[in-house]
Amino acid sequence: MKVDRRSFLGLGLGAVAGVAVSPVGMKLTDDSSIWTQNWPWTPVPVDGEVTYDSSVCSLCPGNCGISVRKIDGRPVKIEGLDGYPINNGGACLHGIAGLQYLYDPTRVKTPLRKNGDKFEKISWKEAISLVSGKLAEIRKSGSPEKLACITDKTQGSVSQLFNHFLTAFGSSNYFDMPSLESFLELTAQTLHGKGKTLGFDLENSDFVLSFGAGLIEGWGSPVNCFKANASRKERHAKLFQIEPRLSNTAANADKWIPINPGTEADLALGICAVMLKKNLFKAGKFKGSFNKFVAMVQKEYSVTKVAETTGIKANEIEKIATLFAKAKMPVAIPGKGRGNGGQSLKEFAAIHTLNCLAGSLNKKGGAFVMAMNEYLSFPKAIMDEVAEKGAGKTKIANSVNELVEKLNGSSKPIVDALFVYNANPCYSLHDPKRVKQAFQKIPFVVSFSSFLDETAMEADVILPSNTFLERIEDMPSQAGLARNVIGLTRPVMDPVFDTRNPGDALISLAHGLEGTIAESFEWESYEECLESVTADVWDSLSEEGYVLVSQGPPKGNPIVDFTYLSANPSTIQAQGDLELMLIPIDNMRLTGTAPMASPFAIKTVSDKVLTGTDIVVEINPMTAKGLKDKGYATLTTPVGSAKVKINFNEGIMPGVLGMVKGLGHTCDNKFVSNKGVNVNDLIGPVIESGSGLDAAFGIRAKISKA
Amino acid sequence: MSKIENKDENGSMDGAGDGTAGGPKDDKGLGLGIIFFLVAFLICFLSGWLLFPKLLYSKKEQPFNFDHVLHSEEVGDCESCHYLREDGTFSGMPKLESCMECHTDEPMGETEDEAIFAEEYVAKEKEVPWFVYSKQPDCVFFSHGAHINAAGMDCKSCHGPIEESVASRPYEENRITGYSRDIWGKSIWGIKKHSWDRMKMDDCAKCHKQETGHQGYCFQCHK
Numbered sequence: 001m002k003v004d005r006r007s008f009l010g011l012g013l014g015a016v017a018g019v020a021v022s023p024v025g026m027k028l029t030d031d032s033s034i035w036t037q038n039w040p041w042t043p044v045p046v047d048g049e050v051t052y053d054s055s056v057c058s059l060c061p062g063n064c065g066i067s068v069r070k071i072d073g074r075p076v077k078i079e080g081l082d083g084y085p086i087n088n089g090g091a092c093l094h095g096i097a098g099l100q101y102l103y104d105p106t107r108v109k110t111p112l113r114k115n116g117d118k119f120e121k122i123s124w125k126e127a128i129s130l131v132s133g134k135l136a137e138i139r140k141s142g143s144p145e146k147l148a149c150i151t152d153k154t155q156g157s158v159s160q161l162f163n164h165f166l167t168a169f170g171s172s173n174y175f176d177m178p179s180l181e182s183f184l185e186l187t188a189q190t191l192h193g194k195g196k197t198l199g200f201d202l203e204n205s206d207f208v209l210s211f212g213a214g215l216i217e218g219w220g221s222p223v224n225c226f227k228a229n230a231s232r233k234e235r236h237a238k239l240f241q242i243e244p245r246l247s248n249t250a251a252n253a254d255k256w257i258p259i260n261p262g263t264e265a266d267l268a269l270g271i272c273a274v275m276l277k278k279n280l281f282k283a284g285k286f287k288g289s290f291n292k293f294v295a296m297v298q299k300e301y302s303v304t305k306v307a308e309t310t311g312i313k314a315n316e317i318e319k320i321a322t323l324f325a326k327a328k329m330p331v332a333i334p335g336k337g338r339g340n341g342g343q344s345l346k347e348f349a350a351i352h353t354l355n356c357l358a359g360s361l362n363k364k365g366g367a368f369v370m371a372m373n374e375y376l377s378f379p380k381a382i383m384d385e386v387a388e389k390g391a392g393k394t395k396i397a398n399s400v401n402e403l404v405e406k407l408n409g410s411s412k413p414i415v416d417a418l419f420v421y422n423a424n425p426c427y428s429l430h431d432p433k434r435v436k437q438a439f440q441k442i443p444f445v446v447s448f449s450s451f452l453d454e455t456a457m458e459a460d461v462i463l464p465s466n467t468f469l470e471r472i473e474d475m476p477s478q479a480g481l482a483r484n485v486i487g488l489t490r491p492v493m494d495p496v497f498d499t500r501n502p503g504d505a506l507i508s509l510a511h512g513l514e515g516t517i518a519e520s521f522e523w524e525s526y527e528e529c530l531e532s533v534t535a536d537v538w539d540s541l542s543e544e545g546y547v548l549v550s551q552g553p554p555k556g557n558p559i560v561d562f563t564y565l566s567a568n569p570s571t572i573q574a575q576g577d578l579e580l581m582l583i584p585i586d587n588m589r590l591t592g593t594a595p596m597a598s599p600f601a602i603k604t605v606s607d608k609v610l611t612g613t614d615i616v617v618e619i620n621p622m623t624a625k626g627l628k629d630k631g632y633a634t635l636t637t638p639v640g641s642a643k644v645k646i647n648f649n650e651g652i653m654p655g656v657l658g659m660v661k662g663l664g665h666t667c668d669n670k671f672v673s674n675k676g677v678n679v680n681d682l683i684g685p686v687i688e689s690g691s692g693l694d695a696a697f698g699i700r701a702k703i704s705k706a
Numbered sequence: 707m708s709k710i711e712n713k714d715e716n717g718s719m720d721g722a723g724d725g726t727a728g729g730p731k732d733d734k735g736l737g738l739g740i741i742f743f744l745v746a747f748l749i750c751f752l753s754g755w756l757l758f759p760k761l762l763y764s765k766k767e768q769p770f771n772f773d774h775v776l777h778s779e780e781v782g783d784c785e786s787c788h789y790l791r792e793d794g795t796f797s798g799m800p801k802l803e804s805c806m807e808c809h810t811d812e813p814m815g816e817t818e819d820e821a822i823f824a825e826e827y828v829a830k831e832k833e834v835p836w837f838v839y840s841k842q843p844d845c846v847f848f849s850h851g852a853h854i855n856a857a858g859m860d861c862k863s864c865h866g867p868i869e870e871s872v873a874s875r876p877y878e879e880n881r882i883t884g885y886s887r888d889i890w891g892k893s894i895w896g897i898k899k900h901s902w903d904r905m906k907m908d909d910c911a912k913c914h915k916q917e918t919g920h921q922g923y924c925f926q927c928h929k
Contacts, residue, residue, distance in 0.1 A: 003738065010739030014746030014801055022754020023894045027762070030890070031882040036847050044844045047798070049791060072801075 015160035039659030048072030054081055054545045056487035056667070057095045058468040059595065061153070061181060061479040062086070062221035064095060065546065068469070068492045075099055075469060075492050080223065082218075085485050085548050086477060087223040093589060097600035101467050102496050106669045108464035109497035119452075119462070124500065124508075131461055132512030134444050135169070135301040138416050139151070139513075144170030144390035150400055152177050152423045152594065155476045157530055158503050162421060165506055168381040168520035169513075170390025173415070177423045177593065180220060180339035181478040185372070187334070187348040187693065189195050191356070192369050192558045198352065200333050201482040201553070204226035204365035205237060209320070211264045211351050212243035212336035216252060217588050219339050220480040224247035237503055240320065240325075242267065244334065244583060245618070245658050246651030257320070258653050261581050262697045263310040265363070265571055268332070268350035270306030271321040271511040273297040275357050280325035281358030285559040300568055311653075329365025330358050332478070336697065337586030341661070342430065342591060344688045344695035345571045356560045362553045368560040373476040375486055376533050384516040398427060398692035407438035418483075419449040421465070421502055424594040425667065426455040427678060430685040430696050431639055448502045451595055455666050464499040466491070471501045472527055474534055483551035486534075488541050501526045522581065564690075575684050576638040576700030580623065582657045583698035584679045590662030592680075597662060599671030608647050609660050615642070615676030618649040618658035619703070632706040635659075636700045639684040642677040643706055657701055759894045763878040763887050769826075769834055770819040771873045778869050781808070784861045796850035802833050835878035839888040840865060840905060847929045857917065866902035 019025065021541065038044075048071040057066045057078075069077040078098045080091035091647025100210060101107075112119040123131070138146055147169055151159050154176050163174050176182055181197070188196035202208060202215070202225060202530035206270045213219045215229050229252065232239060240446040241253035250256040259267060275281045276294050324330045332354035334347060352367065360366025381392065397403040404425070406414060418439075426435050432454065439445055439458040447459035450467050465471070468489050476489040503526025510521035522528035531538050574581060589605050590597050609616055617635060619627065627633055629648040634641055635657065644659070652658050663676030682701070685694040781787065787800045812827040813820045827834050840846055853859045863866070880885035890896065891904035900902045901913070911921035 006739040007742045008743070010743035014748075015750045017743075018747040018750025018752075019754055022751045022758070023896070024754040024758050026896070027758070027890070027894060028882075034843055034883040035887065038843045038883070049797065050793060050795065301790060406750075493725035590791045 012067065024149075045076065046071060046074070047539075048074075052493040053490065053613070055469070056475045056489045056546070057091075057098060058093050058096060058475055059101075059475065059490050060218070060222065060593075061179065062092075062223060062224050063475045063477055063479075063485070063487050064091060064221070064580070065487065066091065066095060070492065075102075082485075083533070084546065085483060085551070086221055086481065086487075088227070088242055089353050090223040090227055092218075092222050092226075092592065093238050093601055094598065094605060097598040100598040100600055101450070101595060102493075104451060104669065105671070106667050107452060107467075107497060108450060108456065108462050108499070111498075112462040114460045116472075124463075124498070126459060127463055127511050128505075128508045131446055131463070132509050134417060135509070135513055139169070139386050141416075142386065142389065143416070144386050145173060145393040145396075146414070147171045147419070148173035148175065148417075149419040149421070150175045150177065150403075150414045150423050150425060151421045152547070153179060153181060153478070155181070155373060156480055157376055157474050157533055158377055158421070158526075160533075161503050161506055161526075161529065162419060164378055164381055164520065165510060165517070168383060168387060168393070168510070168517045170383065170387030172391060172395050173391070173397075173403075174395070175403055177339060177400055177425065177428065178343070179593075180205070180335050180480060183335065183339065183345070183348050183479055183693070186345055187352050188369060190345060190349055190564045191352060191560055191562075193561070195372050195374075195668075196369050196558075197372055197478075198480060199368040199482040200331050200485075201329075201365050202331070202333075203367060203482070204229065204235075205331040206235065206365060207237065207324060207330040208232075208239045209324050209330065209332040209354065209653060210239060210241050210249065210253070210335050211250070211268065211332065212241075213333045213339060213587050214247055214337045214588075215249045216244050217238070217247060217249055217337060217586050218591075219249075219333075219337070221336060222588070224481060237277045238323075240323075244653045244656050245585065246649075247585070248588070251651075253545065257312060257316070258315060258536070260309065260311040260653070261583050261656060262572060262574060264334075264336070265344065265347035265350040266301060266306050266309045267312065267317065268347070268354055269297050269301040269565075271324065272304060272353055272357055273301045273306075274318050274321035275325050275354075278322070278325075280322065281357035284356060284359065284361060285557055286356075286562060286643060287464065288398050288561040288563035289557050289566040290560075292462065293562040296566055296568050314599055319502055324354065325358055329360070329363065331355060331360055331366050332358075335480070337584070338592070339480070341584060341586070342683075342686070342694050342696040342698075344572050344697075345572065345691035345693055346565075346688070347695075348663065353560075353562075353565060361558055361560075362556065365392060366553070367555055368482050368496050370484060370550070370554055373478075373484060373486065375476070375537050375547075375549070377535065378475075378533050379520070379522075381520045382516040387516065397692070401429060401687060401694040402692050404429065404435050404438045405525060405687070406684075407441050408434055410441075413441060413443060414690050417444040417446065418442045419446050420455055420459070421449065422594055424449075424453045424455045424596070426458055427453065427596075428593050428680065430680050430683045430694055432678065432680055442557075448505060449594070450499065451667075454665070455594075455595060457667060463502075463505045464497070465502040465505070466495050470495040470499070471494060472530060473501070473503075474530060484549040486537060486547045486549060487539060488545050490545070503529060527607045540585050552694075569688075569690055572686055572688055572695040572697065574698050574700050575686055575696065578637070578700040578702045580655055580657055580701045580703060581698050582635065582637055582679075582682060582701035584661045584683065585618070585658045587660050587662065590660060592661035596665055596667075596669075596672055599669075602672050602675065610663060610676050611645055613675050614645040615659065616647045617644040617664055617703070618652045620650060620652050620656070622654045622656040623649045623656075624648060626705055627703065628705070633703050634706045635701060635703050637682045637684075637701040639699065640682050642682060644677065644703075657703060719826055728796075729832075755894065762881060765876045765878055766837055766844065767876055768837055771823040772819070772871075773817075773873065774869050774871045776872070776920040784869065788861075790851050790854065794849070794851040799834075799836050799838060802827060802831065837879070837886070839877060839886045841886060842905065843883070843885060845928055847927050863901050864905060866900065 062085035065081030082089040184198040209592040239253040241250040303314040334351035355367035445459045447456040449456040477485040664678030684695040688695040915921045
């Protein structure tokens with residue numbers, strides 16, 4: 001027998017036939033189909049027990065109640081909490097994307113110390129002893145007032161704990177970032193006296209006269225405003241929106257009244273003049289110099305003058321005044337955009353005066369003059385000799401912007417150490433370059449940030465905070481809400497990284513400093529501190545998750561002091577003398593303050609705001625001579641210049657350029673950074689005399705084809 | 707005659723001679739071909755049947771042995787540990803927390819397996835990484851609640867007499883799909899003797915057809 005070609009053929013055929021009748025073919029077909037339907041590298045959510053935790057979102061001052069859906073203890077979804085007195089089940093896009101902040105690429109995972117240009121990891125023990133050692137040196141030098149602190153707000157126990165630390169240390173240099181809350185507080189203080197703030201009953205008002213307030217762009221408590229706005233039609237309430245650009249709020253309003261940028265205060269005073277002249281006002285407890293105020297507005301803000309300044313026709317102004325005064329429940333609201341950018345006290349006071357003249361104070365649907373939320377009872381800080389000496393020194397500045405100016409203007413270091421918590425001044429303030437410059441003049445900066453943002457990058461030590469999903473904290477309502485609610489943010493999970501509650505970090509620092517400072521911080525943990533300082537409300541706060549302190553109009557008719565306005569404070573002028581005016585635009589999908597927008601939120605931004613990595617600037621076609629729609633241009637202001645893309649928009653007044661706020665981050669976050677330009681880089685601060693506020697509503701600019 | 711012609715002649719003669727002797731030679735070739743065919747057939751068939759499953763599945767031991775008999779004697783029926791949650795979802799494998807309702811880091815008995823459990827998992831508060839024999843692909847939605855409560859089925863119908871097991875058998879993982887061998891069934895031919903021998907889609911459909919009169923629609927399970 002000879003093995004030949006046929007034998008091999010037989011062998012091959014036999015093998016094929018053998019495999020064919022074996023289960024191999026059938027099984028492999030089945031397995032490969034399962035494999036292709038379940039790629040092993042595709043992440044699959046782990047199955048487990050579903051639970052819900054209630055908490056309060058603290059990403060913005062809105063403080064909405066949230067319900068966090070968890071699978072086997074791992075948070076997987078954030079929803080609005082039904083029945084919560086602020087948002088009643090609603091949530092905004094930042095809130096629902098809140099989980100992304102847990103795993104954000106910029107999260108600070110352990111305490112860090114700067115070594116040269118780079119950060120190196122250190123343990124909490126090392127970090128606390130390093131910071132308390134530096135602070136002890138400052139106290140030894142006898143100038144404790146050289147410790148300053150910047151936080152996002154003054155309300156709430158964590159902010160108060162920072163203040164408590166400074167007091168025990170011997171410094172009064174505690175600053176908060178510009179915010180709608182701080183402006184409303186200042187306005188209430190100017191017109192009604194100390195310890196008051198303002199709330200606006202938008203849910204019940206039948207005529208809302210909004211001076212640029214972006215009611216659906218994140219003004220105040222965003223979800224609360226969305227809901228109030230959404231119910232407007234069925235309540236037959238009117239919204240008149242006064243601003244230079246057809247924003248979403250303006251497009252949604254019953255009437256959009258375009259106004260020359262920065263002349264809102266003039267219009268408000270002009271309307272006051274009409275109301276006073278035509279006797280359309282309701283007398284209240286007017287004191288101070290009411291008569292002087294009447295004479296002043298009649299003289300300086302006559303309809304013809306105001307028509308010329310604002311660009312709104314005289315008969316239109318008279319019509320607005322009449323409609324406003326004759327409405328049953330009118331309310332005028334200040335705060336352009338989100339109300340936290342460059343704002344002037346004159347404008348806020350003038351607009352709120354409309355509420356005072358219309359008889360809307362403490363009336364349903366009007367403006368509420370509310371007592372500040374005073375549920376916290378901190379023990380008095382124990383002060384030693386050094387602290388007493390420091391406390392006797394005057395505060396370096398009245399506002400954070402003034403602090404920056406003073407730091408840059410002085411050759412000697414006027415601040416030896418700075419605490420920064422939940423604020424990003426090196427991004428959010430106008431002209432951040434000068435803020436960074438000021439930070440570099442401070443020998444020791446301690447950041448309590450959860451994220452390595454622009455400001456944390458400037459720090460010498462970072463004591464990273466837990467995010468709002470990992471910590472406990474009280475959240476008093478603010479942001480112009482017409483009700484007073486104290487919410488409780490509760491940890492829904494263990495910290496993802498080696499981070500701590502800022503309150504705990506501060507208590508450890510105080511204990512590290514020993515002496516009277518440690519005595520002033522007798523709590524073992526922040527939770528213990530919170531329980532003791534909120535003793536009056538703790539039981540219901542911890543059980544219910546919130547306390548509804550008050551709702552409905554406050555009692556009594558508050559006094560109105562016209563002293564400030566009757567002196568006719570000067571109106572802010574934009575910096576520069578170029579032919580166009582650049583104004584920042586607030587967009588609901590972005591945030592101009594800390595924390596920066598999440599990757600999800602950035603993805604939802606329209607192509608007309610951000611195209612690829614190019615920021616888009618709005619311009620009226622009438623102004624855009626020589627420019628091409630969707631073409632590139634160079635935008636120049638006295639502060640800086642930037643390459644931008646052009647979007648022709650007939651909804652923006654001729655002569656005005658609109659640029660969105662919240663882009664152009666430079667920190668290391670591939671999802672959020674290096675997209676567009678930070679509009680603050682192009683706008684310089686304009687300090688309002690008297691209030692010390694940075695009231696830059698925009699800046700003069702020019703634009704040319706790139 | 708030229709040399710060429712002679713050659714031709716011889717050649718054709720040789721050829722004719724070969725031709726006559728070639729018949730039996732061809733038969734032998736065919737016979738060998740058949741033998742080769744049969745041998746190859748047998749080897750490949752047997753490999754496909756017996757060797758292939760050994761290559762396809764990798765054997766993995768559970769973290770430690772679990773004695774269902776012992777536990778059911780102590781705590782009662784299946785639902786004591788594998789229960790439906792209030793919202794109707796199935797708890798599946800008990801979490802360490804459930805085990806720790808009875809167990810502490812001090813073993814209660816004397817078995818080596820419990821010692822491993824107490825030392826490695828309870829003391830370290832680590833979940834036991836059990837391999838789940840009946841884990842279905844992620845593209846399948848299955849509600850235990852509907853089958854147990856609405857259809858009144860017992861655990862055994864799909865999972866077999868697992869309460870009779872005194873030790874954990876090795877988990878056989880399909881190297882291609884990553885799922886358990888129990889889904890296809892122990893028999894590589896897909897032959898089943900009991901209702902719990904296989905957990906493929908056809909088995910679901912067959913039972914549905916039998917019980918409800920319809921095998922069901924795609925979206926009922928593949929959502």
